[in-house]
Amino acid sequence: MNENYGNQIKEYRISLGLTQNQVATEMNVTPGYISNVENGRTAMSLRMLIYYAKLMGITLDALVGQLEPEYKSSALDNALLREISKLDEASKEKLLKTIKIWNS
Template structure:
């Protein structure tokens, strides 16, 4: 059990929620309306690190596709998916096969470019 001085710092999770909300182009009012909370409550979660109820936390991370793994699990765990990776996975899940071929070609080009730049710098 954590004592009062070891309380969990929720601010990084609040900032991740805010970043995901902004990246999706949603206002606090819109998110509040969707999950039935006051926008001020969301402001406190995002900016002050207020710990929401488990239900509200679940609703927020589900709606905004935020991964909590990296906040609770060891960084050495290779199976932990970051929020950005989960958001990209969500986008990829909604693409057609043709669109996935395009994404694959773009990723291949990025990888080749990155590898070439690494070789030039050595």
Template structure:
């Protein structure tokens, strides 16, 4: 049964492929939710329909290989992490949610970026003053 397959309009899909895409979709959904994004927000960022994203998340559709880098960037995950591989030990850098927020800020107009950076500086200075 491991090698069982079924025909689809675009070719033969092995059952293990279906499990892979279901698991990939689950990881996408979990990560999207942990970032506080709606399906519509993520779909807009990727340039796809919300319903297409919903189908990806439940494994009903296969994610196109060309979309994988965009998913990786939008979700703040490496491709290895997106595919379910454990993050490498000792990996350093901002927390994934923080990284995603930084990338979203990078897409804002410069004046909005400056405003957010000023607010962030003030919050950090205040936290440092309280800790001292």
């Protein structure tokens, strides 16, 4: 992962109006841990990234897509597949026709 992801995690937390203390309490860690992550002194484990994504109300794919630009297209593909899977067959057929029109 990109070495600047601590700054990105901080910006994401701030954009949601959360304090380091709030995030730390919800994740059952110390505010110092959150500070260290945001300042690039500590890397989050996969487990912590999962908890962080859940706290932020997004999928791990979406979080990693935001943190790692090279992964973003995979995260977007996965998000599209999740949404498409919720559609009924008739809606899927309409969507497919629409996509084919866009690509022509």
